[in-house]
Amino acid sequence: MSVLNIDIVSDVVCPWCFIGKRRLEAALRELRAERPDVAPRIRWLPYFLNPDTPEAGEPYRPFLEKKFGGPEKLAQIWAQIVEAGRSAGIEFAFERIELRANTLRAHRLIHRAQKAGDANALVERLFAAHFLNGENIGDAGVLARLAGECGENETAALAYLRSGEDADEVRAQAERGQRMGITGVPFFIFGGRYGIGGAQPPEVLLDALRQSLNAS
DSSP states (O other): OEEEEEEEEEOTTOHHHHHHHHHHHHHHHHHHHHOTTEEEEEEEEEOOSSTTOOTTOEEHHHHHHHHHTSHHHHHHHHHHHHHHHHHTTOOOOGGGOOEEOOOHHHHHHHHHHHHHSOOHHHHHHHHHHHHTTOOOTTOHHHHHHHHHHTTSOHHHHHHHHHSOTTHHHHHHHHHHHHHTTOOSSOEEEETTTEEEESOOOHHHHHHHHHHHHHHO
16 A cells, blocks of 8 residues: 555634535545545644634634624624534534634644544534534543544543643644644645635635645
8 A cells, every 4th residue: 555644724613624624535536436545644733723712712703793794794703614614524613612612622632643543534523513502612521532532541631631741742843834834724744845825616625635646
């Protein structure tokens, strides 16, 4: 098997990152049919969509209304995201989200999972918890439970989250992405050389995957 490394720069409170994840999965299903000899290896890299978020979080809707210019504009943006989400099999439930979460703990949990293996199931669970269930993914207890649902030891995950372990490394990874010129997410890097920004349609991502393989 030939390994194809895929880096995904994202934040778990970014709805377009959730959509981008699903669209990449669709592209990878097509690639698997064409190239069954290729094994994708995905690594999730941190991005802080709202780096000024307080550690305890803050009310969700008021922040977004201020950011985007009022309730009518926010409603338009949400409607666009909901439509795009449905085409990717996601039923966004923005009305359930009460808190704008600080995502440092979530990124640390992803980092911890990747040190042991694959974090894709955890990332999916984090997106779903936030956007489908309205859970506070900045809370250590919630995050530890989600880790447990993905097969990790919940008690160990909680102890890790309550410590400061890996916080500096996660922040440094996010800073490296900024130095690379990444100013928006999701951002995909295929084979360490081909970068593509945004939640692109599956066919666009598939073409980028093919180009990466052809160049290797």
